[in-house]
Amino acid sequence: MLFDGWQGIWRTALVGVLAYLALIIILRVSGKRTLSKMNAFDLIVTVALGSTLATILLSADVALAEGLTALAVLVLLQFVIATLSVRSKMVSKLVKSEPALLVYQGRLLSDALHRERVVAEEVLAAVRSEGIADLAAVAAVVLETDGTFTVVAQNEQPAHSTLRNVKGYPPQHES
Structure with a gap:
């Protein structure tokens, strides 16, 4: 009809x-x-x-x-x-889910990526979108509770107080 x-x-x-x-x-x-x-x-x-x-x-x-x-x-x-x-x-x-640490000190945390079901390419795209060309220039990438990525750039005086509530911070050494 x-x-x-x-x-x-x-x-x-x-x-x-x-x-x-x-x-x-x-x-x-x-x-x-x-x-x-x-x-x-x-x-x-x-x-x-x-x-x-x-x-x-x-x-x-x-x-x-x-x-x-x-x-x-x-x-x-x-x-x-x-x-x-x-x-x-x-x-x-x-x-709410907890924010999760995916990159620390320029290193992809493969266990965290797997646990959060995120592929490295997504993280690299988030880093590039912040205008950072080298992963070594990244202090941290956090998967936030709303599914967005926060990229924290390295700076000369590391202060990571905003990472204290992030699951996986500080990271345990991965094999």
Whole structure:
């Protein structure tokens, strides 16, 4: 069926505008954390929000109030989990992965690459994107909790205080 009448189209348009505006308000009230770079937990919530919004728009069986309640519940749960993860290391470890050290002092850490399922080419591309042509000029490459790479360049006075919470730092000697 290509066209089932104007009633469905008007409902979708009206509910779409209202649900979209409500989602923007809910996300703004919940804070910047909801819209930040995503770890796996945040991605799940984002996909669930998108799926819920699509259901609100396309299913006449779901009233706008029910759909908005579902959106609010998802954002509230994300807010509660994010707040608990800030206050509790145990919750944080359940929800977020730890950053992982992949390169240290210009050396690829093959065990860490394997454990994190990262190929050396991805790391080398991240190093190049920072304008560094030689791996020996790299103090560290960290796989962050959101899946991005952080490249720390070597400098004359090594200070690695930002690496203290990185899994695998300092690295054990690999064979």
